[in-house]
Amino acid sequence: MNIFVAQSGGPTPVINSTLYGVLDQSEEVDEIKNVYASLNGLEGLLKNNIILLNDKVDLIKKAKEQPGAILGGSRLELTNVDFEEIVDKLLDLSIDVFCYIGGNGSSTTINKVHDICESRNVGIKCIFIPKTVDNDICGTDHTPGYLSAAKFLIQSLNQIEADIRSNSFPPQIEIMEVMGGNAGWLIGASAIRKKHRYDFPQLVYLPERETSIDEILSDIQSALKENTNILIMVPDHMKLKSITSDITIHNPRQKYNGGISYRLAQEIQQHLEIKTSITIPNKLYRSSMCLVSHQDLHEAEIIGREAIRVALRGESGKMIGIERSSNTPYEYKLTCVDLSEVSGKERTLPSDFWDNTNFMPTDKFRNYLKPLLEKEINMESNYVTNESLY
Numbered sequence: 001m002n003i004f005v006a007q008s009g010g011p012t013p014v015i016n017s018t019l020y021g022v023l024d025q026s027e028e029v030d031e032i033k034n035v036y037a038s039l040n041g042l043e044g045l046l047k048n049n050i051i052l053l054n055d056k057v058d059l060i061k062k063a064k065e066q067p068g069a070i071l072g073g074s075r076l077e078l079t080n081v082d083f084e085e086i087v088d089k090l091l092d093l094s095i096d097v098f099c100y101i102g103g104n105g106s107s108t109t110i111n112k113v114h115d116i117c118e119s120r121n122v123g124i125k126c127i128f129i130p131k132t133v134d135n136d137i138c139g140t141d142h143t144p145g146y147l148s149a150a151k152f153l154i155q156s157l158n159q160i161e162a163d164i165r166s167n168s169f170p171p172q173i174e175i176m177e178v179m180g181g182n183a184g185w186l187i188g189a190s191a192i193r194k195k196h197r198y199d200f201p202q203l204v205y206l207p208e209r210e211t212s213i214d215e216i217l218s219d220i221q222s223a224l225k226e227n228t229n230i231l232i233m234v235p236d237h238m239k240l241k242s243i244t245s246d247i248t249i250h251n252p253r254q255k256y257n258g259g260i261s262y263r264l265a266q267e268i269q270q271h272l273e274i275k276t277s278i279t280i281p282n283k284l285y286r287s288s289m290c291l292v293s294h295q296d297l298h299e300a301e302i303i304g305r306e307a308i309r310v311a312l313r314g315e316s317g318k319m320i321g322i323e324r325s326s327n328t329p330y331e332y333k334l335t336c337v338d339l340s341e342v343s344g345k346e347r348t349l350p351s352d353f354w355d356n357t358n359f360m361p362t363d364k365f366r367n368y369l370k371p372l373l374e375k376e377i378n379m380e381s382n383y384v385t386n387e388s389l390y
Contacts, residue, residue, distance in 0.1 A: 001029075001031045001032045001033060001096045001097070002032070002033060002034045002035075002036065002093060002094050002095050002096055002097075003022070003026050003032055003034070003035045003036065003095070003096070003097045003099065003308070004035075004036045004037070004038075004045075004090060004093060004095040004097070004098050004099070005019065005022050005023070005035065005036070005037050005053075005071075005098075005099040005100075005101070006037060006038045006041050006042060006044070006045065006071060006099075006100055006101070007019060007041065007069040007070075007071045007072065007073050007101045007102065007131075008041035008042065008073045008074055008075075008100065008101065008102035008103075008105070008106045008109070009041075009073050009075065009102045009103040009105060009106055009131075009132070010073065010103070010132075010133075010286060011067060011068045011069040011073060011286055011287070012067075012131050012132065012133055012144065012145030012148065012149070012286045012300075013067045013145065013148040013149075013286060013287060013288065013289055013292045013296070013297075014131070014144050014145055014148055014292065014293075014296050014297050014299075014300035015068075015069050015101060015131050015144075015145065015300070016060065016063040016064050016066065016068075016069065016070050017064045017144075017297050017298075017300040017301040017304070018101050018129055018131060018144060018300045018301065018303060018304040019037075019060055019063070019070065019071065019101065019304065020057075020060045020061055020063070020064050020301060020304065021300070021301035021302060021303065021304025021305040021306075021307075022035070022099050022101075022129070022304040022305070022307055022308060023035055023053050023056075023057055023060050023304075024057060024060075024061075024305070025304065025305035025307075025308040025309070026308055027054070027057060029308065029312065032308075034052060034054060035052070035053040035054055036050055036051070036052055036053070036093055036095070037050070037051055037052075037053050037071050038050050038051075038071070039051065039071055039072050040071070040072040040073065040074045041071075041072070041073050041074030041076065041102075042074065042076070042078065042082075042086055042100075042109065043074040043076040044071075044072070044074070045086060045089050045090075046082060046085060046086065046089070048089075050093070064297070064301075065289065066289060067286065067287035067288070067289050068287065073102075075105070078109065078112075083112050083113060083116055084116065086113055087113060087116050087117060087120065087122060087124070090113075090124055091122065091124075095124055096123070096124065096125065096311075097124070097125045097127065097308070097311040097312075098110070098113065098124055098125065098126045098127070099127050099129055099304075099307050099308070099311070100113075100126070100127070100128055100129065101129045101130075101131055101304075102128070102129075102130075102131060103130070103131060103132035103134070103136075103137065104132070104134075104136060104137060104181075104345075104346060106128065107128050107130070107137065107319065107339060107342045107343045107344075108343045108344050110126050110127075110128045110339070111126075111128075111317065111339040111340070111342075111343035111344075113126055114126035114316060114317040114339060115317075117316070118317075124316070125311040125314070125315065125316040126316050126317055126318075126339075127307045127310055127311050127315070127316070127318055127319075127320065128318070128319040128320070128339060128342070129303055129304060129307050129319070129320055130143045130144065130303075130319060130320070130321070130342075131143060131144050131145045131300070132145050132146070132181075133145045133146055133148070133149035133179060133180070133186060133285050133286050134146070134179070134180050134181040134183055134185065134186060135180075135183065135185035135186065135347075136180075136181055136182065136183035136185065136346050136347045136348065137319075137342060137347060138341060138342050138345045138346070138347045139319055139321045139335075139337035139341050139342045140319070140321035140322045140323075140335075140337070141321070141322045141323060141324040141332065142322060142372065144296060144299055144300035144303060145286065145296065145300070146185065146186065146296070147293035147295055147296035147299075147372055147373060148286075148288075148291070148292045148293040148296045148297075149179070149186055149285040149286060150185075150186060150189040150293075150369065150372075150373065151291050151292070151293045151296075151373055151376060151377055152281075152284065152285055152288045152291045153178065153186065153187075153189055153190050153281075153285065154189060154190065154192060154193070154373070154377060154379070155291050155377055156281065156284075156291075157176075157190055157193075157200070157201065157231075158193075158378075160174070160176070160231065160279065161200040161201075161231070164200070164229045164231055165229070167229065169228060170274075170275065171224060171228050171229060171230075171274050171275075172228075172229045172230075172274065172275050172276075172277065173220065173229070173230045173231075173232060173265075173268055173274050173275070173276040173277070174229070174230070174231045174232070174276075174277050174278075174279060175232045175234060175261040175264055175265055175268075175276060175277070175278050175279070176190075176201070176231065176232070176233050176234070176261070176278075176279045176280070176281075177234055177235075177236055177259075177260065177261040177278070177279070177280040177281075177282075178190065178233055178234070178235055178236065178281075178285075179235075179236055179282070179285050179286070180207060180235055180236070180237070181207070181237055181346075182207050182208070182237050182346060182348065183207065183208070183346065183347065183348045183349055184206035184207055184208055184235065184348065184349035184354065185349050186285070187204060187205075187206060187207070187233055187234075187235050188204070188206065188349055188353065188354060188361055188365060189361075189369060190204060190233045191204045191233070191359065191360045191361055192361055192365075192366060192369055192370070192379055193379060193380060194358075194359075194360040194361070196358070197226075197357075197358040197359065197360070198223055198226040198227055199360075200231050201231040201232065201233045201359075202223040202226075202227060202230050202231060202232070202359065203216070203219050203220065203223060203230065203231075203232040203233065203359050204232075204233040204359045204360070205232075205233065205234050205235065205238060205359075206235065206349060206354060207235040207237040207238060207239060208239075208348050208349060209239065209356065210239035210240070210241060211238075211239070211240060211241070212240065212241040212242065213240070213241075213242065213264075213267050213271075216232075216264065216267075216268075217267070217268070217271055217272065219359075220232070220268065220272065220274075221272070232264075234260055234261055234264060235260075236259075236260065238260045240260065240264075259280075261278045261280060262278060264276075265277075265278055293372075293373065293376055294376060295372060295373075295375070295376070299322060299332075302334065303320040303322070303334060306320045306334045307320050310336050315336055317338065317339045317340075318336045318337060318338060318339060319336075319337045319338075319339055319342050320334055320335070320336065320337075321334070321335040321336070321337045322334060322335070323335045324371075327367060327371045328371065329371075330371035330372060349365075350364070352364055353365035353368070
């Protein structure tokens with residue numbers, strides 16, 4: 001029996017742990033002879049950039065300690081001809097199990113490969129292993145990669161808040177731009193410590209909800225009545241009236257508005273004449289191993305292992321998901337989800353997880369996120385402020 005594995009899309013801090021889980025679990029099964037991989041996703045398979053991983057277990061284990069996808073990813077748009085060729089190449093390698101580690105786009109890709117295998121009566125088992133910092137994949141409680149990104153964001157804001165509080169005059173505004181695709185899971189986590197509307201970060205805008213410059217300016221003016229300095233969180237896929245993306249219609253990520261914080265800063269300075277600074281951590285969300293979630297690392301590895309177990313049971317066209325069974329203590333089990341429930345779908349932040357009036361999570365969101373991270377970071381605001389010195 002032969003296994004083929006590839007990584008795709010943007011990396012996460014824990015994507016290599018999933019790869020290690022696939023490889024190490026395969027090494028424990030006598031009937032599995034070879035584990036092949038392609039460099040740079042399925043683009044590598046099409047270009048015959050294929051390697052044998054059997055003798056590289058120690059190297060992949062070491063790669064668990066570093067960010068980035070050790071096999072490399074790809075965002076190549078595949079054609080119908082490409083998909084047929086992918087199946088042909090898997091057959092040439094005598095592949096029995098195809099494991100694909102990726103995000104939403106990858107779920108659609110492997111589902112198409114699975115459909116072709118079925119239509120051609122090819123017995124290759126196709127298993128999708130999710131990863132993304134966006135946490136927007138359906139069929140799972142959360143996605144490997146999300147916890148580490150959320151931990152990085154919350155910890156970073158703890159430090160940024162202290163810095164912002166240090167300068168009370170003249171008024172200043174800080175804009176922080178956050179990854180997360182079209183879903184508010186990650187940016188919403190930035191406000192998990194808030195108890196009141198004007199706690200830091202005072203203004204948090206989700207990608208699910210369209211807003212306008214006029215609304216933002218009004219929100220800032222209201223916040224300035226309560227705070228000298230304002231921290232604004234904006235998503236990189238922000239839906240902002242009158243400001244559209246510069247990306248062309250031919251780009252598959254055409255709705256991407258990365259850099260929106262620069263435009264907002266210009267508008268704020270022009271209309272309110274307040275000094276406005278910008279922080280864009282960008283790739284740090286998915287590369288800061290110093291703040292990686294240990295729970296995330298663990299779960300990323302075990303879903304890789306589970307992919308092999310599921311395939312050996314004869315399953316195909318499935319995704320490995322996480323199903324929470326308890327909050328206190330946090331407990332979960334791994335599930336096998338049909339790709340038809342995942343492919344082409346996007347899980348946005350539920351409306352009852354967010355309080356739009358106060359720019360903060362509801363108790364439902366807090367109860368969702370806290371059990372996942374509370375053992376690793378302080379989820380409460382406990383700063384000694386200058387007011388407490390008086």
